[in-house]
Amino acid sequence: MSVPKNNYKFETRTIHAGSAPDPTTGARNTPIYQTTAYTFDSSDHAASLFNLQNFGFIYSRLGNPTVSVLEERMANLENGRAAVACASGHAAQLLALHPLMEPGDRILASKNLYGGSITQFSHAFKKFGWGVDFVDATNIKNIKKVLNNKHKCIFIESLSNPNGVILDIEKIALIANNAKIPLIVDNTMASPYLIKPFEWGADIITHSLTKFVGGHGNSMGGVVIESGKFDWFQSDKYPSMTKPTESYHGLVFAETFGDFGYSMKIRADSLRDLGSTLSPTNAFYFINGLETLHLRMERHCKNALKVANFLESHKKVAWVSYAGLVKSKYNSLAIKYMPKGVGPVFTFGLKKGNEAGKIVINKVKIFSHVANVGDTRSLILHPASTTHNQLSDDQKKYAGAGQEVIRLSIGIEHHDDLIQDLKNALNHI
Amino acid sequence: MLKNENIIYEDHYIRSILDNTKSIAMIGLSSSWQRPSYFVAKYLLDRGYKVYPVNPREAGKKILNQKVYSSVSEINENIDMVDIFRKSNDVDLIIDDIIKIKPSTIWMQIGVINFKAAKLAKINKIDVVMNKCPKIEYGRLSGELSWAGINSGVFHNKRRIIRPIIN
Numbered sequence: 077m078s079v080p081k082n083n084y085k086f087e088t089r090t091i092h093a094g095s096a097p098d099p100t101t102g103a104r105n106t107p108i109y110q111t112t113a114y115t116f117d118s119s120d121h122a123a124s125l126f127n128l129q130n131f132g133f134i135y136s137r138l139g140n141p142t143v144s145v146l147e148e149r150m151a152n153l154e155n156g157r158a159a160v161a162c163a164s165g166h167a168a169q170l171l172a173l174h175p176l177m178e179p180g181d182r183i184l185a186s187k188n189l190y191g192g193s194i195t196q197f198s199h200a201f202k203k204f205g206w207g208v209d210f211v212d213a214t215n216i217k218n219i220k221k222v223l224n225n226k227h228k229c230i231f232i233e234s235l236s237n238p239n240g241v242i243l244d245i246e247k248i249a250l251i252a253n254n255a256k257i258p259l260i261v262d263n264t265m266a267s268p269y270l271i272k273p274f275e276w277g278a279d280i281i282t283h284s285l286t287k288f289v290g291g292h293g294n295s296m297g298g299v300v301i302e303s304g305k306f307d308w309f310q311s312d313k314y315p316s317m318t319k320p321t322e323s324y325h326g327l328v329f330a331e332t333f334g335d336f337g338y339s340m341k342i343r344a345d346s347l348r349d350l351g352s353t354l355s356p357t358n359a360f361y362f363i364n365g366l367e368t369l370h371l372r373m374e375r376h377c378k379n380a381l382k383v384a385n386f387l388e389s390h391k392k393v394a395w396v397s398y399a400g401l402v403k404s405k406y407n408s409l410a411i412k413y414m415p416k417g418v419g420p421v422f423t424f425g426l427k428k429g430n431e432a433g434k435i436v437i438n439k440v441k442i443f444s445h446v447a448n449v450g451d452t453r454s455l456i457l458h459p460a461s462t463t464h465n466q467l468s469d470d471q472k473k474y475a476g477a478g479q480e481v482i483r484l485s486i487g488i489e490h491h492d493d494l495i496q497d498l499k500n501a502l503n504h505i
Numbered sequence: 506m507l508k509n510e511n512i513i514y515e516d517h518y519i520r521s522i523l524d525n526t527k528s529i530a531m532i533g534l535s536s537s538w539q540r541p542s543y544f545v546a547k548y549l550l551d552r553g554y555k556v557y558p559v560n561p562r563e564a565g566k567k568i569l570n571q572k573v574y575s576s577v578s579e580i581n582e583n584i585d586m587v588d589i590f591r592k593s594n595d596v597d598l599i600i601d602d603i604i605k606i607k608p609s610t611i612w613m614q615i616g617v618i619n620f621k622a623a624k625l626a627k628i629n630k631i632d633v634v635m636n637k638c639p640k641i642e643y644g645r646l647s648g649e650l651s652w653a654g655i656n657s658g659v660f661h662n663k664r665r666i667i668r669p670i671i672n
């Protein structure tokens with residue numbers, strides 16, 4: 077078994093993968109199956125579904141016909157084997173780790189993660205007995221130095237938020253592979269249009285669908301995708317995958333379901349018991365969003381480069397951190413991993429610092445002051461006092477979210493209007 | 506399972522085998538319900554296939570209400586497909602018996618790969634599938650596998666009727 081080969085190009089698959097006309101009505105768009113339960117044909121059919129012997133829907137906490145279209149489409153776009161969608165990006169991280177981790181196990185994570193992820197890993201997960209070691213993954217020697225046999229995975233962001241650090245995924249994947257542990261990549265900020273982590277050796281991908289996949293800032297959601305290539309039986313590190321599961325009468329997930337065993341384990345065990353289900357209505361918005369992913373990302377990147385160039389040449393701007401700029405130290409990695417563009421989220425600092433930044437945020441008229449990225453609308457934010465507020469000053473500085481930093485998420489409006497808006501706001505300093 | 510990804514079959518080949526098969530002898534079918542072979546047999550029975558369990562240790566008993574045979578030669582019925590749940594090398598021990606009953610297809614499960622047996626089958630004009638599961642392929646091509654968020658690689662612009670469950 078393996079990932080099916082793709083007969084169609086990415087742009088065709090964003091629209092068609094996973095969906096088909098409704099078998100009963102012929103409805104061409106994916107209907108919203110707003111239902112909690114599904115009828116069983118007989119008591120034997122019901123039992124076979126509960127025992128996972130038949131494919132089918134039982135209860136929408138575990139799966140739903142609208143949600144499954146989104147799942148298959150995301151699996152297909154990432155060139156993965158299977159996917160499980162859930163209520164948010166944070167839920168996706170919890171679900172991705174749940175089959176891997178036992179109390180006392182540790183995660184080796186990049187220091188350059190979204191602030192919310194750092195908090196989730198270091199505080200919420202601690203209560204499960206899961207430890208975390210954060211390392212500066214821009215130098216892979218740091219990973220090798222810290223890695224030990226308590227680590228059950230390496231977790232990184234392909235493109236980090238807010239400071240746009242691009243990591244050398246291929247080299248990090250090799251380290252994980254040698255240690256016989258999976259590399260998990262949060263691919264939210266890049267989206268599968270800009271980076272495909274499985275092509276560089278990653279084993280598991282997570283997304284906050286809330287950002288570029290949805291694209292319109294209207295729905296919360298997350299997804300976990302497996303490559304289908306990780307060999308769970310090569311070590312005894314993953315008993316949840318390779319030993320009999322008590323709550324399924326001794327079923328061994330990696331054996332019975334082979335290369336989609338991890339997804340089945342997440343769905344049948346983790347999603348069932350942790351309950352962070354995605355609503356079918358939100359799934360519908362994500363399916364619609366995906367249909368224009370390629371067009372939006374193209375425009376996001378084009379606009380962002382123009383705005384970044386404008387800011388870089390502005391006399392009141394101290395620095396711009398955008399991997400798309402030739403001067404950026406991540407530019408060579410950008411050329412390797414993100415030839416189509418480096419996304420529209422980046423940061424800049426003003427020569428006059430924090431107070432001047434507040435003026436810009438208050439004076440813009442098109443940019444919205446919100447805690448989100450990946451919207452069609454252009455967004456502006458002061459990370460130190462909002463998204464990265466929970467972090468210590470040192471952590472903030474490291475995460476590229478120091479006091480003077482302003483984050484932009486460039487939308488798909490006309491770039492001239494965005495530049496003019498920033499120009500006017502900068503005039504108030 | 507994770508190697509040999511280069512064994513690739515076109516969808517229309519697999520589809521025509523699954524469409525033209527009515528009876529399946531399953532060699533190595535286990536009587537314990539949490540084993541993968543039991544899952545496959547139950548699924549195929551539910552899709553209307555006639556399943557003949559072959560398992561010397563369970564001969565004479567019943568699995569999923571079907572009489573168990575000790576070898577394929579004992580089955581006195583027309584067998585369209587022989588589905589093999591055995592180690593790759595063990596296929597050498599049973600391939601001659603299988604060829605004698607002249608099935609249309611010899612199907613080896615995920616992880617079961619035996620090129621020598623496949624060559625023998627082809628000489629005898631028997632279709633061969635290796636390293637795949639008929640349950641997963643049926644589910645993939647019918648659309649049912651997609652219900653579990655699995656990438657089927659199948660695209661449809663017309664509505665398709667998913668074959669009803671018989672039981």
